[in-house]
Amino acid sequence: MAKNAIVGQSGGPTSVINASLAGVYESAKRRGAGKVYGMMHGVAGLLERRWTVLDEHLKTAMDIELLKRTPSSYLGSCRYKLPDWHAPEGEAVYIKLFDILKELDIGYFFYIGGNDSMDTIGKLAEYGRHIGSEIRFMGVPKTIDNDLMVTDHTPGYGSAAKYIGVVMKEIIRDATVYGTNYVTIVEIMGRNAGWLTAAAALARAEDCEGVDMICLPEIPFHVDRFVEKVACMQAKKPSIVIAVSEGVKLEDGRYVCELADDVHAVDAFGHKALTGTARFLANTVARRLDTKTRCIELSTLQRCAGHLTSRTDITEAYQVGGAAAKAAFEGHTGEMVALKRTSNAPYQCTTELHPISEVANLEKKVPLEWINADHTDMTPEFISYAMPLIQAELTPIYVEGLPHHIYLPE
16 A cells, blocks of 8 residues: 655745645655645644645645645744754654654655755654664755755745845835935845845846845945945945845854844744844944935745746746655655756756755855955856746736635634
8 A cells, every 4th residue: 555645844935835845745646645644834733743634635736736826835834943863852752753654654754944944854864764764754945045055046046036136126216216315225034145135136137227235144244344335335326225134244243133222032943033134224324324214124025925936936846846756756765856957048957866964954155256346246157147047927826806825724
């Protein structure tokens, strides 16, 4: 009798994470899986015995198409850190998880997520080998941050980059209407890697002058130098638009947002919540220079804008899900599917497998050679890298003028 499969989503959502879910589901069913279970809120939910049978919800081709076009995590998500199974108190968690997987007759386990999610896959695969389990554990990459190693880029990044490019063009047009001194600082997600903020460079085109400054976490930040650069730029043109990563840091390692008085919570992985960078810098510029300022935080909008999804991104998200299922059914475990770019003109990409050890707990930064000499803009090499990822659109299915989504009621 065919073994069942189970799939979960973890970490921050994206606008295409459900396309990967659709890819896993359809590929697993084609390859003979019995039931395909969905963890409700990832591994944390599975430990609480919360799951659903996807076969009961994804019954038609239209259900799959809606799933592909629905942003955020259809199954819910979590930020749960699995303990070290070598510790006596930690192994109890693994025993509980594997008992549940045995109860559900699971042969294939898929986790769609970023760096921390790949750490989870690595730990489960290692424990599975330790106890002689035949369950195959596969990681499916997802993160708008684009900071996973070994993969050319991550599903989710292309659509977020497209959103940022679109919004920055619109903000630039709005910022110039009055002709008076104005500094607009846009805060973009990115803790330690500046891939998303770099995407602001995509706004520059024949119909748009582009942003005036881009500040990435890869470059140590100096508040005084920042203000000086703004002053020099504003001496040449009144309206300045700046893209700044939420994770820009001072030379001593502190985040710039920590210079404000905001309280920053810490999640299960020890990640400090970052917010307020643009507000702090806008207030600082307003105090020191004779100019009006405003701050804009794109916040969750950049990861859930399903109406601006890149067709390239959603297609690749579906492909990596399918590739993970194919690999698991062929006997692979403890690995992640990666995207490998084979050509840039025309753009072509394929998939390959890498051991989780090459991914988990590592971060891919923006290459310093893709940042210009005065650290205010991206080089043509970055544009060539990012531009193919934002191409084409997958139009939402509209009902009464609004995008129609599929969801699981709690």
